[in-house]
Amino acid sequence: xxxxxxxxxxxxxRRALLAAALEAIEEVGPAALSLRDLARRAGVSHAAPxxxxxxxxxxxxxxxxxxxxxxAQTLTAAGDDLLGAGVAYVxxxxxxxxxxxxxFRPELYRADxxxxxxxxxxxxxxxxAGVAALPTRGAPADADRDALAAWSIAHGFATLWLAGALPDxxxxxxxxxxxxxxxxxSG
Amino acid sequence: xxxxxxxxxxxxxRRALLAAALEAIEEVGPAALSLRDLARRAGVSHAAPxxxxxxxxxxxxxxxxxxxxxxAQTLTAAGDDLLGAGVAYVxxxxxxxxxxxxxFRPELYRADxxxxxxxxxxxxxxxxAGVAALPTRGAPADADRDALAAWSIAHGFATLWLAGALPDxxxxxxxxxxxxxxxxxSG
DNA sequence: GTGTCATCTTGTCAATGGCAAGATAGGATT
DNA sequence: AATCCTATCTTGCCATTGACAAGATGACAC
Numbered sequence: 001x002x003x004x005x006x007x008x009x010x011x012x013x014r015r016a017l018l019a020a021a022l023e024a025i026e027e028v029g030p031a032a033l034s035l036r037d038l039a040r041r042a043g044v045s046h047a048a049p050x051x052x053x054x055x056x057x058x059x060x061x062x063x064x065x066x067x068x069x070x071x072a073q074t075l076t077a078a079g080d081d082l083l084g085a086g087v088a089y090v091x092x093x094x095x096x097x098x099x100x101x102x103x104f105r106p107e108l109y110r111a112d113x114x115x116x117x118x119x120x121x122x123x124x125x126x127x128x129a130g131v132a133a134l135p136t137r138g139a140p141a142d143a144d145r146d147a148l149a150a151w152s153i154a155h156g157f158a159t160l161w162l163a164g165a166l167p168d169x170x171x172x173x174x175x176x177x178x179x180x181x182x183x184x185x186s187g
Numbered sequence: 188x189x190x191x192x193x194x195x196x197x198x199x200x201r202r203a204l205l206a207a208a209l210e211a212i213e214e215v216g217p218a219a220l221s222l223r224d225l226a227r228r229a230g231v232s233h234a235a236p237x238x239x240x241x242x243x244x245x246x247x248x249x250x251x252x253x254x255x256x257x258x259a260q261t262l263t264a265a266g267d268d269l270l271g272a273g274v275a276y277v278x279x280x281x282x283x284x285x286x287x288x289x290x291f292r293p294e295l296y297r298a299d300x301x302x303x304x305x306x307x308x309x310x311x312x313x314x315x316a317g318v319a320a321l322p323t324r325g326a327p328a329d330a331d332r333d334a335l336a337a338w339s340i341a342h343g344f345a346t347l348w349l350a351g352a353l354p355d356x357x358x359x360x361x362x363x364x365x366x367x368x369x370x371x372x373s374g
Numbered sequence: 375g376t377g378t379c380a381t382c383t384t385g386t387c388a389a390t391g392g393c394a395a396g397a398t399a400g401g402a403t404t
Numbered sequence: 405a406a407t408c409c410t411a412t413c414t415t416g417c418c419a420t421t422g423a424c425a426a427g428a429t430g431a432c433a434c
Contacts, residue, residue, distance in 0.1 A: 015297075044383085046383090046384095048382055048387095145370075146371060152340045156339035159343065160339060163293060232415075241392095311402090
């Protein structure tokens with residue numbers, strides 16, 4: 001975070017633009033995001049966003065960093081329970097869809113941004129902590145493999161859910177459906 | 188497929204544009220795809236693509252359909268072995284990256300296109316067949332859940348691999364790395 | 375009161391997607 | 405063979421967008 005800047009002409013344009021971006025992304029996806037549309041939503045001129053974020057990649061970088069921060073918080077709050085962490089991961093993807101969709105599309109933002117890297121580090125650590133509780137099925141050396149498996153299944157389910165690729169019979173409750181699927185790994 | 192059209196002015200523009208699109212997507216991603224760029228690559232005027240595909244969504248729809256067809260073929264060739272099918276799925280995502288990235292981004296194409304739906308059906312059937320060999324861990328009613336789990340873990344690993352989100356230590360061989368992770372489910 | 379700087383606006387340009395109208399050429403019909 | 409027909413492709417155009425440059429505005433320090 002660059003910190004909560006004081007209110008200037010607009011009030012808090014940076015925050016307003018990020019909020020507008022989340023709305024817009026939920027409506028049309030991250031690819032079709034238009035800076036000029038964000039400016040209109042915020043009631044400022046078409047060039048105002050450039051000042052705060054440089055360009056579109058800069059804005060998406062800020063969103064991705066915010067997303068990784070939120071994910072780290074979410075996973076930390078979920079605690080050491082692997083199943084709970086997995087469900088929390090899927091739930092995050094669905095409820096913070098805009099964030100999630102940007103986070104895992106690095107071609108849209110600047111992957112070398114310091115704030116982004118810091119947030120990614122936090123999320124990575126939280127992920128690892130949540131997976132640490134996984135009962136290793138074999139030798140301790142398999143821990144890495146197990147962690148990847150857990151991350152993969154949660155991420156895959158979340159991605160397929162967001163893409164609308166899952167059959168109808170999985171229902172409309174992501175937490176419930178995720179729990180059923182994730183149990184396949186822990187059980 | 189609308190069929191292999193005869194060679195007119197260009198020769199086989201439709202096919203050439205699809206091939207150019209695959210190249211371009213591998214370079215800049217599906218979002219940044221430019222129809223005019225494709226036209227330049229194929230050596231035709233900027234409006235030529237519109238005739239064959241209508242608009243950008245039309246072109247991506249064709250690519251997605253082609254992708255689901257190829258995936259169905261790949262999974263069918265992999266046979267009934269669950270582990271093999273999972274590895275084939277990940278391998279497909281990496282080697283046919285452009286196709287894969289379009290296929291699971293339905294906001295970019297027309298999800299109600301008949302050819303696309305047909306290809307999706309084939310892929311879905313092939314997926315189900317590959318998963319049928321999974322040793323069900325509980326009651327037979329868990330088959331659906333197990334199928335979703337298998338699909339999720341393969342899809343998640345593939346997606347994370349493509350996003351470059353996986354730690355370096357997983358190596359650079361997707362088939363090998365996928366096999367290790369997927370074994371966690373079967374074993 | 376003045377200067378300074380972040381903030382925001384206005385104006386502009388190249389690139390893009392999409393549309394309309396026209397040109398071209400292969401194949402069918404007579 | 406002459407003509408029509410239709411798919412194919414081109415040229416021209418317009419609105420939108422991202423990015424940049426230069427200027428206006430207002431908060432704050434001194």
